[in-house]
Amino acid sequence: MTALSHPDLTRNQALVLKALDSAEGPLGAYAILDALRDKGFRAPLQVYRALDKLLEFGLVHRLESINAFVACAHPECHAHSTIAFAICEKCGKVSEFGDKEVEGRLESWARAHNFKASKTTIEIRGRCEKCAEEAA
Amino acid sequence: MTALSHPDLTRNQALVLKALDSAEGPLGAYAILDALRDKGFRAPLQVYRALDKLLEFGLVHRLESINAFVACAHPECHAHSTIAFAICEKCGKVSEFGDKEVEGRLESWARAHNFKASKTTIEIRGRCEKCAEEAA
DNA sequence: TCCAGTTGTGTTATGCTATAACGTATGGCA
């Protein structure tokens, strides 16, 4: 799906990124672990440590509301700006988008309250276009 | 802190709400459980079931990014609109605020993509004014 | 009145998510 190249990924990091990248939707850490058992992965920490680095590099995002991870859709521009996610609760599809207006409003709230933001999470859960049509 | 009255809270629901309301900051489900052991609580499910109802009533919010719960700061107007949270990672203080502009932008993204939103999460983590001053 | 359906409850067991603490290996560099 996306470019998998990054300067200095270790073997484990590359494997975890590849697993996420080739998945249909977000994966939990244990799902990643299972996907990589045949590559020699045995323990959750192997996954979590790789994820920590990939998150730091901006190649992976964590979806807080569902405790899962996705490969970044735009890994070239690893702008560390605020990103919003729309997560389909039926099919798992995740759309990633930025909105300068939203980002600006949240920043200005923070400034007004002397709140020093370190990480901002915006996640919309619901039904994607396709799944909404088939809704019950 | 806030009004604890609500039409039809059961004993367990009222106890959980009271525990959250009298806490300094957000509480995890197991912290609530521990706080209510002397009221007869023995199992996590007693807490989670009460929380489910309180969330449904809009009297409690779940903070997805830290797996914890807070009493709603404005329980009178249980407007189920989108709310943003600023969470201090040092002292745990949570500020709750709404922003129509932000809400509007996210809604319009959803409309444009035929995404049917069911729940929106906005959480800013960082340092509150007081804790930012003492920062390392 | 009695029955059925719904909601809340209590309990045990289990599953999923994440990290602590230890030791080892490897690569860069003075």
Add this chain to the structure above:
DNA sequence: TGCCATACGTTATAGCATAACACAACTGGA
């Protein structure tokens, strides 16, 4: 060579959440 930083592997454990079962209390009809 010796040191340091980083990654790795393993075991154990902590923290968060739900499944499945049984029982009690209430409600609204037939």
